[in-house]
Amino acid sequence: MKADRREYAQNTRGFLPPDEGDVLYEAASRLEVQGPLLEVGSYCGKSAVYLGTAAEEQGRILYALDHHRGSEENQAGWEHHEPDLIDSATGKLDTLPIFRRVIHDAGLEHVVVAIVGDSVNVAKHWETPLAFLFIDGGHGVQPARDDYSWWVPKVKQDGFLAIHDVFPDPKDGGRPPYECIYLPAMQSGNWVEEIAQGSLRILRRIS
Numbered sequence: 074m075k076a077d078r079r080e081y082a083q084n085t086r087g088f089l090p091p092d093e094g095d096v097l098y099e100a101a102s103r104l105e106v107q108g109p110l111l112e113v114g115s116y117c118g119k120s121a122v123y124l125g126t127a128a129e130e131q132g133r134i135l136y137a138l139d140h141h142r143g144s145e146e147n148q149a150g151w152e153h154h155e156p157d158l159i160d161s162a163t164g165k166l167d168t169l170p171i172f173r174r175v176i177h178d179a180g181l182e183h184v185v186v187a188i189v190g191d192s193v194n195v196a197k198h199w200e201t202p203l204a205f206l207f208i209d210g211g212h213g214v215q216p217a218r219d220d221y222s223w224w225v226p227k228v229k230q231d232g233f234l235a236i237h238d239v240f241p242d243p244k245d246g247g248r249p250p251y252e253c254i255y256l257p258a259m260q261s262g263n264w265v266e267e268i269a270q271g272s273l274r275i276l277r278r279i280s
């Protein structure tokens with residue numbers, strides 16, 4: 074990844090640590106199957122800069138899916154709440170303006186396509202097979218289960234599934250991404266783990 078883009082990505086707002094961003098970019102850069110990338114949970118666009126850069130270099134596109142109203146943990150009173158993201162007109166969280174600015178300033182508007190909507194709602198109507206899926210959406214049990222059951226089957230053979238906030242040890246963080254996405258994927262026998270970096274896991278579909 075070019076140094077200026079990498080530095081830009083690191084300085085954008087969000088919760089993806091730099092080492093995990095690097096791994097995300099590197100994994101997406103060595104895809105051998107055709108198809109687009111899709112991330113569930115874009116927030117302010119940090120991961121989209123890493124994945125969008127890989128997409129750009131390979132002539133792919135990244136679909137960046139988010140309702141931009143924040144997950145449970147972003148709401149008032151929760152751990153990752155950022156009050157300045159509230160739209161005063163609606164009283165609701167709105168990360169879309171920041172996301173758009175970040176993608177614009179990164180020079181990635183030609184490869185990063187924002188999809189604003191609910192994950193399941195979009196997935197129900199989504200028919201394009203994916204080369205790469207990054208799940209960093211809602212961290213509650215039901216959103217994690219939904220993202221697993223609705224999105225994971227859409228990844229092609231040899232495609233990658235990246236999962237963020239995987240904490241096998243409960244004292245490190247919430248369990249749904251581990252229990253409802255990572256474990257079912259591994260237990261299905263359809264995936265092998267390629268990389269583990271921090272709370273990021275990258276799996277490859279083998280069947």
Ligand code: MG
Pocket residue numbers: 088089209237238
């Ligand atoms: Mg995350």
